[in-house]
Amino acid sequence: MLNIVLFGAPGAGKGTQAKKLVEKFHLAHLSTGDLLRGEIAASTDLGKLAAETINRGELAPDGMVIAMIAVYIDKAANASGFIFDGFPRTSLQAIALDRMLEERSMKVSGMFALEVENDELIHRLQLRGKISGRMDDQSTEIIEHRIKVYHKKTEPIIHYYSAQGKYFPVQGQGAEDEVFARLNEAIFKIWRSQISS
Numbered sequence: 001m002l003n004i005v006l007f008g009a010p011g012a013g014k015g016t017q018a019k020k021l022v023e024k025f026h027l028a029h030l031s032t033g034d035l036l037r038g039e040i041a042a043s044t045d046l047g048k049l050a051a052e053t054i055n056r057g058e059l060a061p062d063g064m065v066i067a068m069i070a071v072y073i074d075k076a077a078n079a080s081g082f083i084f085d086g087f088p089r090t091s092l093q094a095i096a097l098d099r100m101l102e103e104r105s106m107k108v109s110g111m112f113a114l115e116v117e118n119d120e121l122i123h124r125l126q127l128r129g130k131i132s133g134r135m136d137d138q139s140t141e142i143i144e145h146r147i148k149v150y151h152k153k154t155e156p157i158i159h160y161y162s163a164q165g166k167y168f169p170v171q172g173q174g175a176e177d178e179v180f181a182r183l184n185e186a187i188f189k190i191w192r193s194q195i196s197s
């Protein structure tokens with residue numbers, strides 16, 4: 001089983017690359033951002049609770065996101081693996097993911113981190129804001145705040161995966177297909193080593 005954590009700052013290209021990886025490796029794609037936006041669109045209790053936090057560029061509460069992802073892991077129980085996109089985003093979420101997977105006899109195969117410079121992230125999110133309709137892509141202030149939150153709360157998870165020998169940085173700048181080729185190469189290495197072990 002291939003369970004990938006696709007990691008990176010807002011605007012690093014996680015969603016775009018995840019879609020390509022799903023086609024190639026036939027994995028279930030779990031994007032916590034997409035799932036939360038789905039809850040908001042459906043006006044569920046969870047969506048109502050999360051909306052204001054998300055629009056301000058803050059992270060949704062750990063407990064809420066962890067409970068939500070557990071439900072979706074179980075919904076896709078027959079999948080041949082998962083791509084976790086935008087999850088985990090805090091150390092607590094990383095620990096919870098390991099526990100959730102262990103309880104289901106699975107584990108994270110690797111954390112693949114798309115590396116993109118801050119200026120490029122801001123530029124990409126400003127462009128995306130023109131077509132995404134996402135509230136949190138509309139103002140430069142909120143975009144910059146999301147990137148700050150990433151560096152403060154999310155980036156430290158790198159140490160968690162690095163300590164397990166599961167951290168694989170990938171250059172995320174350049175054309176989409178070039179990034180995909182680099183990501184593929186990194187994932188194939190892990191996949192091959194999993195098969196041969």
Ligand code: AMP
Nearest residue numbers: 032033034054058059060065086087089
């Ligand atoms: P994304 O689509 O991944 O950029 O996520 C959009 C927003 O949803 C984030 O800025 C957070 O407010 C919220 N969100 C998504 N994933 C998580 C997560 N794992 N933990 C907390 N908040 C999240």
